[in-house]
Structures are given as C-alpha cells and as structure tokens.
Amino acid sequence: MIRQNRNRDKLVNYYNKFAESGEIDPNVHPWVAESWQKSRKFAITAEKFSDLAEMSKEELRVLQNHHKAAVEYMQDFTDGIRDFLQEYDLCLLLLDNECNILKNYSSPYNRLLSKKIEGANLKLENVGTFSANIAAKYKSMFWMFGPEIWLKAYHDCDTGAAPVCVCGETAYIITVLSRDYEKLPQDAVISLLMSIKTAMEIHLKQKMFLQAQEAILDATPFAVYHILKNGDVAYTNKLGASRLAGIGAIDEQAKTLNLNEVVLNYRHTPIYKGFSGISCINQEVTWTTQVKTYEDITTVVPIKEEDAGENDEVKSVVAVTMPIEDLRMLVAHAAGYTAKYSLDSIVGISASCSLMKERAVRAAKKDNHILLQGEPGTGKQRLAHGIHMAGSRSNGPLISINCGDVTPELLEQELFGARIGQEISHPGKLELASGGTLLMDEIEKLPPQIAEKLAQSLQMKKILRIGEDVERTINVRIIASSDGNLRRLCEKNLFDEKLFEIVSRSIIHLPPLRSRREDIPLLTESILTELTAQHKTCMKKLTGEAIDMLAEYDWPGNIKQLQGVIENAVFTVKDDTINADSINLMGNIRPDSKWKEDKDIFIRAWQSAGGNVSRLANLLGVSRVTLYRYIKKYGVEK
Incomplete structure (x- = not known):
C-alpha cells in the first residue's frame, strides 16, 4: 500500500500515546494499529535488529x-546501483517468506545496518511493527513512516516492503530503509522497490519455467539439441549429452565440440540443410562418426526471429532425434508388447510342474535361445512370458508370432521386414523385438527356406529386409514353442537342423495335464481368481464333487481346455457355487442337435473328447453306432 506523506510530529505523538496508555489514535493506520497492539502483547525488548x-x-x-537464484539475482541487480545505494545511505534487504534476512545488500559503510543482521528474523514477535512483517501478512506493498516502527532506534527512518510473488504465493520480501527522506523523495524509493519486485518476479517465473522445461526435456525419450550455424551445440538435454559423450563430442571441461569435427557426414545431414531453411520431419537419418554409425529418426526445425522474412538467414536449428532401436522398443511397449504373466502365475505342486519351473528359472537367467515343447494347451505361452519377465531382457519388448497362422510370403515379411516402394520400408518382428524376446509359436510349421534364412540371421545377428541390401543389427532372444518333437522332425528332414541347434540350447518340456492331476485343484482356483479379476465378478467356488470330476478327466486339450470348461461354468451358473452337474466338459459345446448339422461344432466336440469315441458318445448322450455314422459323414480321422 502506497501512502501519502504524513506529519512526523503527529506520528510521534500517536506512538508515545500508545506506549504510555495503550490507547490507539483514530488516525493511526489500521494495519499499524493492529501490529502495535500485538507488539505490546509480545513485550518486545529489542532496540535494534542487531540485538536479535x-x-x-x-x-x-x-x-x-x-x-540461491534469488540471492544471486539481487546481487546482480544491486551491483548496478551500488553507488546510488551508498549516496543515499539506503539499506536493502532480501527476506524469505518467513521473514528471515537472507542477504543485506547495503553498502559496507551504511550507518543503519551491518552484515551481521543476516540470519535474523523480522517477524512481529521478534521486532514488533515493521514494514516487512506487515507486507508478508497482507501480501501487499506497504510504506511505513519512521515513528510507526516499533523499535525506536529506527524512528528517524522510513521503510517500505514489497512481497515478491511467484505462482500466487509470497516467495520473498524486499525491504528498504531510508534515513535521508528529505534528500531522496519517497516516490523515488517506492519506484526502486517496485522495480526490484517486478523484475525479480519476472526473473523467478522465467527461471521456474526454464527449470520445468529442462526437466521435461530431460524426461523425454528423445535427444534434443539446439545447434548454431557454425556447428556448435548451444544446448542439449540429458539424453543428448550422453549421446554426444558416446561419440567423443564432449571435452574434458564438459563442453560440447563442434559437430563438424565429430560427425563425418555433417554436411549431408538434415541439420546442415536446416540452416538453408529446410525443415525435416521424422526422417530416417544415418550419422557417421569415428566411433560408430547411428540410425535415427530425426526432426529438424530452423529457428528464425519473429519478424524475419522468408529469405532471412537462419542462425540456429533445433534437432530432435531418437535411435531407431529405441523407437521400436517404445512402440513395442505402447502397443502392449510386454509380458502379461510371471513365473509365479504358474501354479502346481506336482513333481513335473516343479521341475519345469526350476528349468525355466535357470533358463531365464541365461541369454541363450529356448525351446518349449509340449502338447497343445499345456501353457507354453504363459511360460514364455514368465521366462521373459524373469530374465535380463524384461525391460525390452516381448513380441509374438505364430508360424502357422499366415502364408510363407507374409510370414517372411513379418519376420524380416520389407521395403514397399521407394520411400516406405517396414521393420519385421526380429527388429521390433531387438533388446527383448521374440516368441515363435508353432515353430515346427516354419517353411524350410524361411527356417534356413532365420538360422543364418540369428547366427550373424544381422538381417536384410526383403527388397533391401542394407544389413541391420539385431539383438533378440528367441523363445520357440512346438507342439511336436522338433528333434524327430529334424531326423525326418521336416525341420531345419541348423535352426534346431540354435533354438534348442535350452529345452523345457511341459507335462500334459493328465500327468499332473494333483495340480488340477490349484489350477482351478487360479483360473477362477483370474476370471474374477478380469471380469470384475464375484468369486465362485467349485464343490468337492466338481473338483473330483475335473481331476478324473484326461484333459486332451490340457490347461487350455480346463480354462474353457471353467469359464463356461462361471458364466452359465448363476449361483456362487458350481456343482458337478453344472460342468460341461466340452466347454461351450452343448449336447444338443447342432453338432448333427454343423461340422465345426462336431470337430470341436471331437477334440474336447480327445478323439475317444466312448467318451464323446457319453458326452453327447448318443450310442457309439450313431457317433460312428457322423464320424463317417464328416470324414473325421482320429
């Protein structure tokens, strides 16, 4: 609050009147009056700030x-007005929002204060009424005349204080004391105070903005550079600095070198073209250095002044780059190419299950390729996820491909990538999985020519995209799964032997469910828990008779079939308890007449029964003679 000049003699009388009788004159400013009353209550005894x-x-x-930022800014500011402060014997203080004196910027010859007061606290309970604690309380600039100050030693001074606000909160308080109030007008001191306040607020806001901006840039997965026309790097974020250090572009004094000196093909890069005003958006760029060659996705934006014309010179550019390998990993994570299951999610107490998990744990700790073998539905995919999560590649992507799902031509493109036209080139899953794991399901269905090519690529750790002659490095672990015995297929020349040798460094056999019947109750409980969490329904339980029935069944479809049966029961039974009578061992296939008209339904029922005629006849409620008639009708082979 800026106040008009007051009669000092009257102010002295107001102060003395209150000091003697405790009576407040109506002409005393309300903020001062309230502060005087509190000062009297605290019985302030200090005569000077130096007594504190x-x-x-x-x-x-x-x-x-x-x-530090505020202290240094004030130092820089006062260095420019040092002579002015000394000539008019002004005391200038910087306080924090708790009224602690951080720094005294007065001249060493100042008659009012000494450097000794730094560290003192000017709250009302310590010094009584003073401009700083009033400005702090009301968050407003306040000018106070000498006789209003509680400490009598400063009654021949005037004082003003202004809060420095950042984001709506008081961060600091600038306080000035002036004794030569007749020589230096009050307006001049207030102007100085407000100038410091405004300039400091702008500076601190900009600094806070820059700190936030730098934190954001350091947190991004991109390397960001601000490059001057002569090739000097004016700024780089944390990732950019580490990449520059990797190619020897930062000297012993932690200064970045000129890019002309470290990037051998600098004049052929989008950065150099950027100084001609040519932008580059998400372009694949090769950077050649003496250390290594990088392939990045690069964006370059020329920086011009706001009023610059089209033909004006570009003095700097901003470059944003990301290694292609990092981008693929980022995309893989964004697309959900991560492990969904851990090894802990594989339940079982049987000896065969325990042995399988022990081998999986040992295999996960190594980095060699793995072959998982077992009947369909035994949980090879879940085990592969668990191995990936337990290994050193857990932070990398986990990408899957089913070798029996697509034609050989598409399968080759999916694995190795392909160039489509002159401009577009797509990476394959071997590249996308770089740094992580590629799960190859039903690898026994891999065509021989592709298997041979894959074996060579894994051996050399390099690939060629279809339609390109550029070699690209890959760093991938293969977890292959097979429903059949790959070794026997190799002996029959039905699978590439070199690829078998590569992927079978560690072989893990998954036991069929019928050989681990004691695990069925635990598996059932685990499946029920997962279904409850996935569909957010109430937890259901099976009766003892229902569990016994499940344990006695042979499960030709293994765990996958068990899951389908339990899932069908969960969604068809309305009660919380599932009885044996409510369980359909054919899952969602009902023993009605639809199988008599629909071959697909019959085939699924046939598979559910494991190709056992007697079991299927019982499940469908028909005679064996009737069943044989439909087996012949549909041309089904066991």
Missing part, C-alpha cells in the same frame, strides 16, 4: 544456498 538472535553461519549458508 541469529541462526548459525552453517544454517545461514544452507538457507542462502536453498534460495
């Missing part, structure tokens, strides 16, 4: 360091 208790030198040093 101070924090230790170490505490002051820590506090000043915490507010």
Whole structure:
C-alpha cells in the first residue's frame, strides 16, 4: 500500500500515546494499529535488529544456498546501483517468506545496518511493527513512516516492503530503509522497490519455467539439441549429452565440440540443410562418426526471429532425434508388447510342474535361445512370458508370432521386414523385438527356406529386409514353442537342423495335464481368481464333487481346455457355487442337435473328447453306432 506523506510530529505523538496508555489514535493506520497492539502483547525488548538472535553461519549458508537464484539475482541487480545505494545511505534487504534476512545488500559503510543482521528474523514477535512483517501478512506493498516502527532506534527512518510473488504465493520480501527522506523523495524509493519486485518476479517465473522445461526435456525419450550455424551445440538435454559423450563430442571441461569435427557426414545431414531453411520431419537419418554409425529418426526445425522474412538467414536449428532401436522398443511397449504373466502365475505342486519351473528359472537367467515343447494347451505361452519377465531382457519388448497362422510370403515379411516402394520400408518382428524376446509359436510349421534364412540371421545377428541390401543389427532372444518333437522332425528332414541347434540350447518340456492331476485343484482356483479379476465378478467356488470330476478327466486339450470348461461354468451358473452337474466338459459345446448339422461344432466336440469315441458318445448322450455314422459323414480321422 502506497501512502501519502504524513506529519512526523503527529506520528510521534500517536506512538508515545500508545506506549504510555495503550490507547490507539483514530488516525493511526489500521494495519499499524493492529501490529502495535500485538507488539505490546509480545513485550518486545529489542532496540535494534542487531540485538536479535541469529541462526548459525552453517544454517545461514544452507538457507542462502536453498534460495540461491534469488540471492544471486539481487546481487546482480544491486551491483548496478551500488553507488546510488551508498549516496543515499539506503539499506536493502532480501527476506524469505518467513521473514528471515537472507542477504543485506547495503553498502559496507551504511550507518543503519551491518552484515551481521543476516540470519535474523523480522517477524512481529521478534521486532514488533515493521514494514516487512506487515507486507508478508497482507501480501501487499506497504510504506511505513519512521515513528510507526516499533523499535525506536529506527524512528528517524522510513521503510517500505514489497512481497515478491511467484505462482500466487509470497516467495520473498524486499525491504528498504531510508534515513535521508528529505534528500531522496519517497516516490523515488517506492519506484526502486517496485522495480526490484517486478523484475525479480519476472526473473523467478522465467527461471521456474526454464527449470520445468529442462526437466521435461530431460524426461523425454528423445535427444534434443539446439545447434548454431557454425556447428556448435548451444544446448542439449540429458539424453543428448550422453549421446554426444558416446561419440567423443564432449571435452574434458564438459563442453560440447563442434559437430563438424565429430560427425563425418555433417554436411549431408538434415541439420546442415536446416540452416538453408529446410525443415525435416521424422526422417530416417544415418550419422557417421569415428566411433560408430547411428540410425535415427530425426526432426529438424530452423529457428528464425519473429519478424524475419522468408529469405532471412537462419542462425540456429533445433534437432530432435531418437535411435531407431529405441523407437521400436517404445512402440513395442505402447502397443502392449510386454509380458502379461510371471513365473509365479504358474501354479502346481506336482513333481513335473516343479521341475519345469526350476528349468525355466535357470533358463531365464541365461541369454541363450529356448525351446518349449509340449502338447497343445499345456501353457507354453504363459511360460514364455514368465521366462521373459524373469530374465535380463524384461525391460525390452516381448513380441509374438505364430508360424502357422499366415502364408510363407507374409510370414517372411513379418519376420524380416520389407521395403514397399521407394520411400516406405517396414521393420519385421526380429527388429521390433531387438533388446527383448521374440516368441515363435508353432515353430515346427516354419517353411524350410524361411527356417534356413532365420538360422543364418540369428547366427550373424544381422538381417536384410526383403527388397533391401542394407544389413541391420539385431539383438533378440528367441523363445520357440512346438507342439511336436522338433528333434524327430529334424531326423525326418521336416525341420531345419541348423535352426534346431540354435533354438534348442535350452529345452523345457511341459507335462500334459493328465500327468499332473494333483495340480488340477490349484489350477482351478487360479483360473477362477483370474476370471474374477478380469471380469470384475464375484468369486465362485467349485464343490468337492466338481473338483473330483475335473481331476478324473484326461484333459486332451490340457490347461487350455480346463480354462474353457471353467469359464463356461462361471458364466452359465448363476449361483456362487458350481456343482458337478453344472460342468460341461466340452466347454461351450452343448449336447444338443447342432453338432448333427454343423461340422465345426462336431470337430470341436471331437477334440474336447480327445478323439475317444466312448467318451464323446457319453458326452453327447448318443450310442457309439450313431457317433460312428457322423464320424463317417464328416470324414473325421482320429
């Protein structure tokens, strides 16, 4: 609050009147009056600021360091007006929002204050009425005349204080004391105070903005550079600095070198073209250095002044780059190419299950390729996820491909990638899985020519996209799964032997469910828990008779079939308890007449029964003679 000049003699009388009788004159400013009353209540005894208790030198040093930006800014500001402060004997203080004096910027010859007061606290309970604690309370600039100050030693001074606000909160308080109020007009001191306040607020907001901006840039998965026309790097974020250090572009003094000196093909890069005003958006760029060659996705934006014309010179560019390998990994994670299951999700107490998990744990700790073998539905995909999550590649992508799902031509493109036209080239799953794991399901169905090509690529750790002659490095672990015995297929020349040798460094056999019947109750409970969490329904339980029935069944479709049966029961039974009578061992296939007209339904029922005629006849409620008639009708072979 800026106040008009007051009659000092009257102000002295107001102060003395209150000091003697405790009576407040109506002409006393309300903020001052309230402060006087509280000062009297606290019985302030200090005569000068130098009488106040101070924090230790170490505490002051820590506090000043915490507010380093503000302290240094004020130092720079006052260095330019030092002669002015000395000529008019002005005292200038920087306080934090708790009214601790961080720094005294007065001249060493100042008659009012000494450097010793740094670390003192100017709250009302310590010094009584003073401009700083009033400005702090009301968050407003306040001018106070000498006789209004509680400490009599400063009654021949005037004082003003202004809060420095950042994001709507008081961060600091600038306080000035002036004794030569007749020589230096009040308006001049207030103008100085407001100038410091405004400039400091702008500076601190900009600094906060830049700190936030730098934190954001350091957190991005991109390397960001600001490059001057001569090739000097004016700024780089954390990732960019690490990449520059990797190619020797940062010297011993932590200064970045000129890109002309470290990037051998600098004049052929989008950065160099950017100084001609040519932008580049998400372009694949090769950077050649003496250390190694990088392939990045690069964006370059020329920086011009706001009023610059089209033909004006570009003085700097901003470049944003990301290694292609990192981009693929980022895309893989964004697309959900991550493990869904851990090894802990594989339940079982049987000896065969325990042995399988032990081998999986040992295999996960190594980095060699793995072959999972077992009947369909035994849980090869879940085990592969668990191995990936337990291994050193867990932060990398987990990408799957089913070798029996697509034609050989499409399968080759999916694995190795392909160039489509002159401009577009797509990576394959071997590249996308680089740094992680590629799960190859039904690898026994891989065509011989593709198997041979894959074996060579895995051996050399390099690939060629279809339609290209550019070699690309891959770093991938293969987890192959097979429903059949790959070794026997190799002996019959039905599978590539070299690829078998590569993927079978570690072989894990998954036992069929019928050989681990004691695990069925645990598996059932685990499946029920997962279904409850997935569909957010109430937990259901099976009766003892229902579990016994499941344990006695042979499960030709293994765990996958068990899951389908339980899932069907969960969604068809309305009660919380599932009885044996409510379980259909054919899952969602009902023993009605639809199988008599629909071959697909009959085939699924046939598979559910494991190709056992007697079992299927019982499940469908028909005679064996009737069943044989439909087997012949549909041309089904066991």
